[in-house]
Amino acid sequence: MSWTDERVEMLRKLWNDGLSASQVAAEIGAGITRNAVIGKIHRLGLAQRAKTPIAARPRVAKPQRPQQVAAPRMHHGHAPAIVGNVALALAPRALVMPDARPQEEVVIPMSERVTLMELRESMCRWPIGDPTSAEFRFCGARSPGGGGSPYCGYHSQIAYQPVQDRRRARDQLRSAARLA
DNA sequence: CCCTGATTCGC
DNA sequence: GCGAATCAGG
Numbered sequence: 001m002s003w004t005d006e007r008v009e010m011l012r013k014l015w016n017d018g019l020s021a022s023q024v025a026a027e028i029g030a031g032i033t034r035n036a037v038i039g040k041i042h043r044l045g046l047a048q049r050a051k052t053p054i055a056a057r058p059r060v061a062k063p064q065r066p067q068q069v070a071a072p073r074m075h076h077g078h079a080p081a082i083v084g085n086v087a088l089a090l091a092p093r094a095l096v097m098p099d100a101r102p103q104e105e106v107v108i109p110m111s112e113r114v115t116l117m118e119l120r121e122s123m124c125r126w127p128i129g130d131p132t133s134a135e136f137r138f139c140g141a142r143s144p145g146g147g148g149s150p151y152c153g154y155h156s157q158i159a160y161q162p163v164q165d166r167r168r169a170r171d172q173l174r175s176a177a178r179l180a
Numbered sequence: 181c182c183c184t185g186a187t188t189c190g191c
Numbered sequence: 192g193c194g195a196a197t198c199a200g201g
Contacts (some may be wrong), residue, residue, distance in 0.1 A: 002192095002193085003192085003193085033194070033195080035196080036192095036193075036194050036195090038194085038195095039192090039195095040193080040194090043192070043193080068197095100201060128194060
């Protein structure tokens with residue numbers, strides 16, 4: 001993939017509308033990353049969006065890149081923590097987050113859920129919709145316990161409920177067998 | 181930790 | 192020209 005005229009146009013629009021680089025990247029999709037967006041912004045001379053009056057960016061000392069060999073990221077095992085505020089997880093973000101978006105709101109696209117590009121390690125990975133559809137999203141709610149669970153409180157319950165039922169049923173059978 | 185934009189430099 | 196890796200900061 002590359003910067004087609006169409007994508008550049010989209011980039012200009014979204015960036016000028018005030019979206020962050022990561023948001024623009026997620027919106028454009030097509031494998032365009034946040035870094036790609038930022039890089040293009042600078043090449044196009046679109047940096048400094050009339051925002052951040054801190055024009056005097058010293059940006060001193062150039063640190064020589066350590067040239068390190070990409071260290072593999074370690075992921076610790078996940079213990080399914082079934083906690084969290086179910087009501088909060090169910091509540092639309094409009095209710096959870098009063099209105100931290102004064103004017104850019106109109107620009108915030110589509111669903112309030114997240115796309116694959118927007119999905120972060122700390123977010124609920126519960127899939128929503130048809131995976132083959134462009135409308136496919138993930139729950140995106142912040143999972144409880146600092147990412148201990150792959151799902152938010154609400155979806156953790158859904159995810160693990162069947163297992164709990166199965167174990168309960170098994171235990172009941174054992175009890176019955178013991179009494180018999 | 182989450183995120184933001186800025187910069188460098190190998191490709 | 193491109194953008195991952197990295198930095199500096201909120």
